[in-house]
Amino acid sequence: MPIKAVVFDAYGTLYDIQSVAEITEDAFPGYGEIITQVWRIKQLEYAWLRSLMRRYQDFAAVTRDSLAYTLRMLGLAYDNAAFERVIEKYLHLDLYPDATSALAALKPRKIAILSNGSPDMLGALVRNTALDRLLDATISVDAKKVFKPAPQAYELIGETFGTAPNEVLFVSSNPWDAAGAKSFGLNVAWIERVTPEAMALACVENELVAPLTMFRAIRTQMDELGFAPDHHVRSLSELPGIV
Amino acid sequence: MPIKAVVFDAYGTLYDIQSVAEITEDAFPGYGEIITQVWRIKQLEYAWLRSLMRRYQDFAAVTRDSLAYTLRMLGLAYDNAAFERVIEKYLHLDLYPDATSALAALKPRKIAILSNGSPDMLGALVRNTALDRLLDATISVDAKKVFKPAPQAYELIGETFGTAPNEVLFVSSNPWDAAGAKSFGLNVAWIERVTPEAMALACVENELVAPLTMFRAIRTQMDELGFAPDHHVRSLSELPGIV
Structure with missing residues (x-):
């Protein structure tokens, strides 16, 4: 066929x-790589889990939630500006x-x-x-x-x-x-x-x-x-x- | 209520x-902990993914598949006896x-x-x-x-x-x-x-x-x-x- x-x-x-690693490193020095990897793991998990739970939210929401989780897990304090700057990279x-x-x-x-x-x-x-x-x-x-x-x-x-x-x-x-x-x-x-x-x-x-x-x-x-x-x-x- | x-x-x-770590370490010296963690991550992933794909197989199959993946990813050669000995621990x-x-x-x-x-x-x-x-x-x-x-x-x-x-x-x-x-x-x-x-x-x-x-x-x-x-x-x- x-x-x-x-x-x-x-x-x-x-x-x-992986191209988010530069901006995550810039925003959170020393943590760029680990943020990048954990963020992706949780982003996928949350997409699958929300689908299974029949609690769909779009990928923009899932991407924000998984980044919030990652920063919290790593014990990193942040302000809105830093968070938005990292999230923004997903559009670029x-x-x-x-x-x-x-x-x-x-x-x-x-x-x-x-x-x-x-x-x-x-x-x-x-x-x-x-x-x-x-x-x-x-x-x-x-x-x-x-x-x-x-x-x-x-x-x-x-x-x-x-x-x-x-x-x-x-x-x-x-x-x-x-x-x-x-x-x-x-x-x-x-x-x-x-x-x-x-x-x-x-x-x-x-x-x-x-x-x-x-x-x-x-x-x-x-x-x-x-x-x-x-x-x-x-x-x-x-x-x-x-x- | x-x-x-x-x-x-x-x-x-x-x-x-985590109590499988002892037997995985015994079967694959130096790798017990990492096998234990990756195995669990993939076990859950496969359960969720098979549910989403509508390709359910029971947890015994998922547990075997995720262990096989883990050992392959780590480049570890194994025989059936070692594999079965590790799997058996899930019943104990x-x-x-x-x-x-x-x-x-x-x-x-x-x-x-x-x-x-x-x-x-x-x-x-x-x-x-x-x-x-x-x-x-x-x-x-x-x-x-x-x-x-x-x-x-x-x-x-x-x-x-x-x-x-x-x-x-x-x-x-x-x-x-x-x-x-x-x-x-x-x-x-x-x-x-x-x-x-x-x-x-x-x-x-x-x-x-x-x-x-x-x-x-x-x-x-x-x-x-x-x-x-x-x-x-x-x-x-x-x-x-x-x-």
Whole structure:
């Protein structure tokens, strides 16, 4: 079946969520890296837990709540200005360097984002990085009031483009998202941005098991959820070669 | 409204999940602590993700999958015997020392467990610790094929005892479980087993931010999910005083 649409996850796939580390370090010297990692872990947890609890709040709220949790857990005092400055960065995340050219090379197929982000967050992000000129759609799960990897979230692709699941290539660096998309029936390319081998080696070499390495490692190895992606790629630039 | 039933979470609340650290250390020297922490993080993640994906498998399967993930991530080779020896410990977790006397003191109210554990896991656990003699019911979410904190899981209490939510005190050390139970409408006591102050201090004092401390800390502070527990207690022995 030919691929009619290529749909991308946003956070961690097109946009580098690690790029908040600079501003968190600036706002909280010595804590930039740990804030970045714990914030992301709790952001995802809260998205999943709110979905399960049937207490959906959009990703902007979840992102604020998880940052508040992180700062509180670390015992860091802060004022509103510092908090807002860190949050604001989520609307100005760095685009991965190969994203624009990879998306352009996938035309004339339909190109879209399907993200847990709220419509406002995603709108700002694609405008701020000029990705809106390449995208046929920027789809937020907010329309379904449930977060990925719930199947209702992935249904939005077909509802937007009129495509069957097997006519879509879904691209994500997030293992749980790749598993969820595959479970739904999409073709899936998983971007393995950091080699698990390197991570494991780093753990073995450091008797303390360096925490930041660990926090990243538990997000960068394929999950054991019963669904394996169709393609493993190392960067977005490999995608034109597999459609 | 008088409390007619006191219902306990199992893992981390009545049973010490950290008690697997000895056997993981014995099976994988130098890795006992890190296996214990990552295993638990992924065990919960997989329970939530499978619920969201509508791909329920029971907690025994989730516990095996998350251990396999953990060992693979750490680059640890293992044989079936080592794997089974570690898994087996989940049927023989240590009961917290004050559990038996606290449960006995709560009679003649109905006393139960409501757990994400599978019926087989829970059955073995309560028999192995003689808790079956005190419990009026051992309730597994397996009957609903969805994990806590989904509201369907908490519905099982009323279906078992004929109680209204406000006639039940639900007890958990897991912040997400306390939030889920409160969102459902139960009275909730959260057992704060480790002080967040101590955790925060440990982080500040160690420039590397000791990873094991961090892994535990992100499980032992109340979550920002919009639902606060009614009671904060430090140990099970405080419970007779609040019902």
